[in-house]
Amino acid sequence: MLLSKATEEPDALGMFAQASARLRRVVPFDAAVWRATDPETGILTTPMHGENIDAQGCFEYWETELLAGTVNLYSDLTTAPVPVAGLRDTTGDCPGTSAIYVDFMKPRGLYDELRAVLRVGSRPQGTISLFRTSKAFSRADVEFVNSLVTPLARRLRSYATPAEYAIAAGGPGLLLFDAAGSLVSVNDEARRYLEELPEGGPSTDSRLDLPVPPWLHTIALTARSGPAWIRLRTRGGRWLVCHASPMDEIGGGPQGSAVVLEPAKASDVMPLVADAYELSEREVEVTQHVARGLPTEKIAEHLFLSPHTVRDHIKAIFEKTQVSSRGELVGKLFVEHYRPAGEQTVQAADERRATAGSLS
Structure with a gap:
């Protein structure tokens, strides 16, 4: 499978490089840029993997996109039925209507661009830009890349799961x-x-x-x-x-x-971690109330649910996050991101010993 090797990579940058190399065999291209985006703002973040695109080119691309772009905008593709589009196909083979083509592509001898937003639902996890120096991208190319959008986005967001790491003090x-x-x-x-x-x-x-x-x-x-x-x-x-x-x-x-x-x-981090564990909106709400220390009955009152339904949600949350207690859940989703080095393992063990493993 094209994605199997890529999704085994331990980080997003490795996934981008592997996916790009494998995709090129099916949908040939001459240059490419793979980017991570913030799923709530849709703005470019890090990491980013580029092929045959120079640093000045990246700057000019985004300056043109943000200040003059009108065709196949990433913000539009995020909510489009199909989040993949080719420039020449969209413009009816009249790319001169695109500022990206006129100011960025044509001076570099680039003939067509295929864009994709890697998304789950309406939350963009990343974007892809593929460029060719000749021959337009076909509808078949669009359909194939579209088949990769969701699995790549799911893997990309999974990298936000907690790990053992340290937070150093520092000012802005x-x-x-x-x-x-x-x-x-x-x-x-x-x-x-x-x-x-x-x-x-x-x-x-x-x-x-x-x-x-x-x-x-x-x-x-x-x-x-x-x-x-x-x-x-x-x-x-x-x-x-x-x-x-x-x-x-x-x-x-x-x-x-x-x-x-x-x-x-x-x-700031909790929504990303919730995405990584594929928690539903309702499960996120339950988790937030658990973090406040509310018992099952109080959570049920706040969310207008039965206690039995709340317990089912908590059980599902435990399974998705691979924890066995409320304290461990709070530690994993909220505390581990901010614990100084050396304290994480000891404090996590103390929390597990001090917290009951029941769902109630």
Whole structure:
């Protein structure tokens, strides 16, 4: 099976590389970009895998997409019946109506682009861009890639499951971008956070001797239209949240954007972990009430359910998250992300001993 090797990879970057190599045998292409996205905002995050696309090209692609794009927008594909589309097919073989074609593809000798949003339901987990230098992508190509969308998205979101990792203390990292999208200021905390992140795709150089990955350029550009945010996972397994806001100079002209990186809160991470364990919306609600320490009867009152139904939900949650007690569940979904190194194993064992394993 085409996906079997790819979905066995231990991380998203490895999955992207394997899936791309195998997909090329069935749907030939000359260049490609595989990206992770934040499932709640749909904005590019990390990691990213690129083939035959240079760093400046990545920056120009996203600048054009965000500021002038109108054809096959990723936001539109996220909610479309089929989240895959070819540029020439969509435009009736008139790609000149696409800013991406005119400003990015044509100067590089690229003939067609096939885009896909990797999604489960309406939550985008990632995107794919495949490029050809000749010959348009066919309807059969679209259908084949569409058959991969959900299994790839499911595997991509599964990488958010907790692991044994540490959270180091640290203040917010600050990066400032000017109106041209260039990085002009950065503090030491931001440098440290960026060093901890996995490969984010081909990075551009800055005057501050700091490589700027595509996701950072993208959220800085996105912030020109208003506040934006994403979550990112470091190589060590901890979660960061990235906020970006527009800045105005005196007189009202656009000056650029400010980007802040800082450790994520439990409330920031929980939706991602819930996705990774494939918890339903109702199971997430039950889990949140369990985390507050409410007994079964109180949860039933809050959610207008019978106690028996609540117990069934808790049993299903235990099975999906592979825990045997409420304390272990709370520890796995909320606590483990924020426990200092060395305390995790000991504290988890203490919690299991101190917490009853019943569903009540």
